[in-house]
Amino acid sequence: MKRLSVLLLLPMMATAGELEQGQAIAAEFKGELMQTLKSAIAEGGPVNGISVCNSAAGPLADAVAQRHGVSLGRVGTRTRSPANEPQPWQAELVAAVEKDPRPQMLEIDGHQLYAEPLFIQEPCLACHGEPKDDVKAALNKYYPNDKATGYALGDLRGVLWVKLGNQVQ
Template identity: 85%
Template sequence: MKRLAALLLLPMMATAGELEQGKAIAAEFKGELMQTLKSAIAEGGPVNGISVCNSAAGPLADTLAQRHGVKLGRIGTRTRSPANAPQPWQEQLLAAVEQEPQPQLLTIDGHQLYAEPLFIQKPCLACHGEPKAEVKAALDLHYPNDQATGYALGDLRGVLWVELGKQKAQ
């Protein structure tokens, strides 16, 4: 099985334009989500940030994906919700980024993907580090099976991916 997975995960023969497209879409998503989260936290602390992140991240990814004609998502090294557990192709993507934690273009099962590692930054620690009691209670409310805590500053938290399209047959 490991041999099969290695055959499906290949460095993508991409143009500089595809790399820049992936980077730009990822930057737009991260910028808008961080702005939304910072505003929510400023208004009501990390507990409010959890509620907003829970309700805003998915629709934001959907809006940007539609705007740019791509698919867009995030996967974590630890899941907040079983519904967000990585699919097999996402596990391959995560393994590739864990091995080489830098922005990269890959092809998995014929899909061209831009992948960007997400590292824990200081603001992330309130919810992804060792959360205080009120934050833990809010996490338990929104994510009863949460496993996405215990991170330290600089840890790899997950991957932001942009599917740029299907690789053309050669």
């Protein structure tokens, strides 16, 4: 018989320091990723950006997380790859942010978690909106089961999360 574990996902009373810590770490990651993507797109257009995003986003997240002693990641409202399907706690995280789309602290499995909504911005539309044929071909190469298109400017694309090191008592 399979056991079903229930995850606890509750808004928590965070200190200003915890919220600021999460925001700072998230901003560092977003800044590094956007700089990398902008350079790639400037060199070879959106098709080059797809290649770089595919290979660089994970290592960038890992490097920032390691520097700060946290876990860090992104989860989408729609996935590019079956390997990126949200874990149950991540699906609940997305649902919580959809209900209250602002940066916030949550508690999950006894951990403090900073959650920041990621909204579609103008540059995102080349790959996440209605992509042109060359971009579609590149997306199909890297993500044959891509579901992360069809967004409009301002849509919620996903959540950037930072799991802080301290457990809630």
